[in-house]
Amino acid sequence: MAQIRLKNLSKRWDSFVGVDNFNLDIADQEFLVLLGPSGCGKTTTMRMIAGLETVTEGEIWLGDKMVNRLEPKDRDISMVFQSYGLYPNMSVYENIRFPLRVRKVPRDQHDERVMRAAEMVELTDFLDRRPAALSGGQRQRVALARAIVREPNAFLMDEPLSNLDAKLRVSTRAQIKNLHHTLKTTTIYVTHDQIEAMTLADRVVVMNKGVVQQVGTPTEIYDNPANTFVAGFIGSPAMNLVPGEISQGTFTAKNIKVAGFDPELSGKVTLGFRAEDAAMNEGEGEITAPIYSIELLGDATMISMRVAGELVSVKTAKDFRAEIGDSVSATIPTEICHLFDSETGARITARGALTRTAS
The missing domain is CATH 2.40.50.140 (Nucleic acid-binding proteins)
Known part of the structure; x- marks a missing residue:
């Protein structure tokens, strides 16, 4: 069960408000996109869910457990970042396998899980290569496979496509959509790209200056924007x-x-x-x-x-x-x-x- 509940969630640094009174229930297996311009609070919200930022006020619930005080490693969440974060001295296979070693998963399970994750992102022909020998799209797929291999309760993805060119963004976006359909894992995805939000999301949360402007399906937000900010931000x-x-x-x-x-x-x-x-x-x-x-x-x-x-x-x-x-x-x-x-x-x-x- 990977239902995520955010209750009155806020983050402040002195007088600056990064996230203001965020309330949302994210359903099990839902693909939720946090959308907004730079500085709107979307990444801060994700980092609080992951445990990488402390919460000023409010509560974060994963299933029936409040996790405000839990370390990131104890929240059973996998993150995919804008920077791929791969180990340059390791092969693709070892990069994907690394979370299993850290979490002390029995070694007899490693090969099967690595191969299954690599197959999902079409990397089986590249397992012996080092990251330097891969394209940007291939490196991002290694990062996705490394998140998948853990079999977490939820995925958090922070602008994972922003370093890719336009053609690769389209193909990798389709891959992420298909992965979510296959894995059925709760996913929170951060982006400033409204096309990514509209094509990937079950629901979109539009944010501006730390405040939620509207929550709804892509169709609801496109057809019935709550205010001029949403109307002017969504659509191309x-x-x-x-x-x-x-x-x-x-x-x-x-x-x-x-x-x-x-x-x-x-x-x-x-x-x-x-x-x-x-x-x-x-x-x-x-x-x-x-x-x-x-x-x-x-x-x-x-x-x-x-x-x-x-x-x-x-x-x-x-x-x-x-x-x-x-x-x-x-x-x-x-x-x-x-x-x-x-x-x-x-x-x-x-x-x-x-x-x-x-x-």
Whole structure:
């Protein structure tokens, strides 16, 4: 049983708050991703779970045991770091085997467990090599195999793909996804890359400045961001966010007018919509503005326009033809739009939730 529970977890250094009142239940066999920009507290949270950082306040439970005072070696957790941490004087086989020696696992089990772990990450042809003779992707797979061979209750992975090039990140990401499906071990994965989070996670925890912004499945977070921070962080490109005013059910700002919202809402708001949910329009649309840039993506074309002082992206067909500076129109269906409070950044969901008038 590898359920992990974090209760009122905080980490402070004097007046600096690294993690603030983190509460979460992580289910057995769940793949949870901690996502956010550098300095948001995600790695600090993981290090507290591992026992590498002391807890200022709160409790960490692994199964039915509170582990705040346990040494890292007694928590039965394997970690995979951004730096591979391999022993250069040892072969791949001995690097993978090393945790078994440290934990005094009977020697007659070593070969079987090392070979099984190596096979999972496709390293059986490289067991006699030293780390210096491996590529970056192969070294990361050695680090994964070394974590797997322990057969721990949980894996903690701290940005394990950040040192790899784009092609290797894609293939190694697929390997990690398949490993989790095979091993069914609780996994906490730290990254600042929202594509990794969306493709790997059962649930994502979005963090900023030590505070949890939203917890949900990748689909929930993508489709229903809790605030403008999450909306602007998730997605490639991120959600378009346009400041403006709403009155009698109509949002207006420079070069944009969208009708059909709750008529009881009034005041300053931020309108959000995804590039793929809008469409270029030959007639009149909700947006009319000159083209700022055109990017051919291969399967589509990304059009950028400046709206209310913000760059807004619209994804359109790959055969779309226009020039920078041309005036174009885009359609934004009201049902795909999101409204956020301009002061707090929070998502507006309740009828009449916003009543402040524009100043």
